Amino acid sequence: MNRKARAVWQGTGRDGSGHLTTDSGILSSTPYSFKTRFENEKGTNPEELIAAAHAGCFTMALAFQLQGAGFTPTELATEAVVSLDKEGEGFKISKSALTLQATVPGIDRTKFEELARAAEKNCPVSKVLNAEITMNFTLA
Template sequence: MDRKAKAVWQGTGKDGTGHLTTDSAVLSATPYSFKTRFENEKGTNPEELIAAAHAGCFTMALAFQLQGAGFTPTELATEAAVSLDKDGDGFKISKSRLTLRASVPGIDQAKFEELARAAEKNCPVSKVLNAEISMDFTLV
């Protein structure tokens, strides 16, 4: 299975602009630029998209872990915070911090943590990130 996205950029790195489009059209000429990446201009940036991908991937992986163990979550809500840090002359994504709030009837804290850690380790986005991954969770 292949998934595709396309980036188009015009101009210099600092003053230019670009847009991103995905085959599904969820992103359709979505703007990105130096200002959307390093300042707070409206638009997206690669790190925000990686954070969304990590949150979504981990949460779905956890849903499958729970299902396999006989549990049905009422809600799994995950935020991923991706850190972009200076690395020599460039930058690198150094961390992805997952913060999970979960409501899962009938599960105890130890079993939930076991399944959440398995999902954290085994979701495909976690596996592709060359970064420190951490997870905090609250089971309600």
């Protein structure tokens, strides 16, 4: 399986701008720039997209872990916070912090944590990130 996205950039790093488009069309000429990355201008940035990918991947992986163990979640809500830090002359994504709120009928905390930790370690986005990954959860 392959998925594609395209980036087009015009101008310098600081003053230029670009747009991102995905084959699915969910991103369609979505703007990004220095200001959307390092300031708060409207648009997206690579770290936001990685955070969305990590939250989505982890949450789906957990749903599969729970299903395999015979549990059906009522809701799994995950926030991922990706940290971009200065490293030498450039920057590095140093951390992705996952915060999960879960409602899963009939599961105890120990079993849930076991399955959530497995999802944290084994989702494909976790495997590709060269960063510290943390996961905290609240089980209702």
